[in-house]
Amino acid sequence: MWAKMICLDPRTKLFMVLTVSSLAVFITNLSLLLCVLLLALAAVAFTGGNPLGLLKKLKKFLLIFVVIVFVQSIFTKGGQPVWQVLNFTVVSDLGLVRGLQMILRFFIIISSAAIMTTAKPREIIQGLVQCKIPYELAFMVTIAIRFLPILRDEVNDILTAIQLRGVNLKQIPLMKRLKTYAYLIMPMITSVLLKAQELSVAMEMRAFRAYPRRTSLRTLKMQKQDYLIIALCFFVFLLVVVLALKIK
């Protein structure tokens, strides 16, 4: 596939993520947000990710969207009622718009993060370091990315295990809720601490930070396509901002 042949510099990918996610934060217009989401998905496909699989995963969050619409409608004043029950506004147009904005932003940010997952962790460190970010910070970022899937599996197992003990998580009496959550958090925190401990020993043994300056065998070099894409991002950013100002 042609998408596989284009191997972008991680810094370019980072720039794409920054462009798309900052657009998501600034823009309020719904159709523009939708455009940005489509752009983000296109970027995911372009960098070799799987936008369809991503959309399927995002489907799970639709319930949250529904909740947000209700909450926004009930608690924000103003706006025309769309659905009323006994004179009480359950869904207002303002609530609907705000809810849609939130979910679109959320989708955009998640999709743009998916661009980063197509870069190799080692490359991301190198990219960040060459952007003059301290190696320690860059290393922390990659650790976070590296451990997320493991933590997810672990949380799944922990939730399963406590339910198998006969605790019905969907129906805990109100008074017991806090206590039950405390029991759930225990294994999660412990596992993170243990992992950190093991990792720090492993790093120590490889003499992490033993010398003030690190040199790298491999250095990243921006290619023509990288400059092209960054320029394109810049252009798209300006275009969308101008559009957003015009529509207002």
Place this chain on the structure above:
Amino acid sequence: MIVLENVSFCYTADNWILKQVDLEIANGSCTFVVGPNGGGKTTLGKLMAGILKPSLGDVYLEQQNTKDLALFQIGTKVGYLFQEPERQIFAATVRDELAFVMDLKEMAKEEINKRVEAALERFQLKEVENSYPFQLSRGEKQRLALAAILMHQPSFLILDEPTTGLDLERKEILSQVIRQLKEQGIGMVIISHDEKFIQNHADRILMVDGGEVKDVG
């Protein structure tokens, strides 16, 4: 009794880990599951325990389809010991670990104490009853997890690689526990590579490889 009827399973579309498996596991017997790493042993165990639901086909626990059972209902029928015991330990002391679910369900204090004492005794955890569970040795963690699971008196137990990381002495303790459980008529499915352990306890051996499950002894 656990019955698998024409069970197929995939985590992601079209990547079948198990294909059309038919199985019956009788109560009171000890079945071992062997096979290469990544062959699907853990997946099979989780399907039997109702933690995973089959993509195609049905799994029955004591005649009830696991699709109709919520996890908290399954716990009284099947106990499941995870490959990593840390993932099923929740409390700050060993004693509380054994008691807290009964506590949440507001059982009488004396009854809870009685059961906890019995479990501490049986699993040789009395000396560490006030320790922080995460600082126990692997064998102790595992016994603690097992003891906690058995507080619910399940009629079936599924153990995922219980002997990894245990020395000979700890393995012997585990063997004793398994023998006792067998005498009580509790059915067991044990995932393991440990040949000696298998020889000591197996009534039946299943081989999981390439999506198929075969009886091999």
